Amino acid sequence: MPQKEPVHSQIKDKMRELDARSTKLKPGQYLFGGRGDVWSGTAHIAGEGSCTLCGKPMLSSNWVAIEGVTEVGCPKCIEINNR
Numbered sequence: 001m002p003q004k005e006p007v008h009s010q011i012k013d014k015m016r017e018l019d020a021r022s023t024k025l026k027p028g029q030y031l032f033g034g035r036g037d038v039w040s041g042t043a044h045i046a047g048e049g050s051c052t053l054c055g056k057p058m059l060s061s062n063w064v065a066i067e068g069v070t071e072v073g074c075p076k077c078i079e080i081n082n083r
């Protein structure tokens with residue numbers, strides 16, 4: 001009888017997908033995110049200006065920096081940065 005695929009393997013697939021789309025920060029760029037982004041692993045890329053690459057206004061404290069998150073998690077920011 002085939003075993004039901006555990007949920008965490010789906011998460012691994014998702015992580016692999018994100019790895020494949022991972023991006024390198026350019027000079028002057030840094031990670032930005034609020035508390036929610038730290039929890040959900042969706043750190044954004046910020047550069048010049050008052051928005052992240054995907055257009056999120058940077059109104060909160062940079063919890064991503066405070067918590068030491070080092071990986072971009074926002075698929076939109078990754079996509080825009082890789083263009």
Ligand SMILES: [Zn+2]
Binds near residue numbers: 043045053074077
């Ligand atoms: Zn973003």
